[in-house]
Amino acid sequence: MPRILFLAVLSVVLLGADEGGCGDSSAPPPPLVECTPESCAGCCQGTTCIPGNTTNACGNSGIYCSACLGLTTCDVERRACAPDLAARVAIQPAQATLSTQDPNDNLDWDVDGSAPDVVVELRCPTPSGEPLVTRTPEVSSWTPQWTAGECAAPAALLLAQPIELKVLDIDALVDDEVGTIKHLLTLEELTAGKVALSLPPAIPSLTVTLTRAR
Ligand SMILES: [Ca+2]
Numbered sequence: 001m002p003r004i005l006f007l008a009v010l011s012v013v014l015l016g017a018d019e020g021g022c023g024d025s026s027a028p029p030p031p032l033v034e035c036t037p038e039s040c041a042g043c044c045q046g047t048t049c050i051p052g053n054t055t056n057a058c059g060n061s062g063i064y065c066s067a068c069l070g071l072t073t074c075d076v077e078r079r080a081c082a083p084d085l086a087a088r089v090a091i092q093p094a095q096a097t098l099s100t101q102d103p104n105d106n107l108d109w110d111v112d113g114s115a116p117d118v119v120v121e122l123r124c125p126t127p128s129g130e131p132l133v134t135r136t137p138e139v140s141s142w143t144p145q146w147t148a149g150e151c152a153a154p155a156a157l158l159l160a161q162p163i164e165l166k167v168l169d170i171d172a173l174v175d176d177e178v179g180t181i182k183h184l185l186t187l188e189e190l191t192a193g194k195v196a197l198s199l200p201p202a203i204p205s206l207t208v209t210l211t212r213a214r
């Protein structure tokens with residue numbers, strides 16, 4: 001037993017001594033393969049440099065590749081995500097907030113005091129010049145939401161000609177016009193896929209979503 005213990009202690013001492021000199025004799029590590037702004041004109045997928053000119057992997061100057069989402073696509077010359085001007089855009093009123101009463105007469109939207117019955121009538125530009133008119137379903141609420149009634153138009157046309165949104169409270173005889181908003185889309189809104197509108201005091205907010213038309 002004492003002999004085994006002695007050998008154990010000796011081996012620890014020797015190993016400890018060996019550890020100190022280890023680095024001197026071993027070969028230098030192979031250089032790391034890296035993707036950097038200096039080494040890559042496209043974008044980096046992990047440590048691999050790829051061209052960076054596709055919708056799924058877009059980027060330049062050795063940044064991390066990103067996917068171009070929504071209405072954006074990879075601009076192959078700049079190798080950067082940018083609004084896809086060739087896309088057909090579906091314009092969908094998503095939600096609105098209406099004032100509690102009609103600000104024109106400070107009376108309830110409907111005589112029985114119930115919620116307004118809200119419809120958005122959309123006018124979208126078309127290449128022929130005659131606007132395309134669509135309507136959302138009727139939703140009885142001061143904060144209506146919709147998932148139908150979209151209209152679609154080419155992105156390039158939407159940057160040149162405004163859309164028009166007429167908000168109505170449907171009534172038995174004559175509908176109340178809550179308000180009408182004309183809006184020319186911006187590149188930023190196309191990129192974001194969303195437009196935040198308002199027409200106070202009757203319409204504190206009206207949100208419209210922009211998606212790729214199917
Ligand atoms: Ca009414």
Ligand SMILES: [Ca+2]
Pocket residue numbers: 109110115116117169170171172
């Ligand atoms: Ca009504």
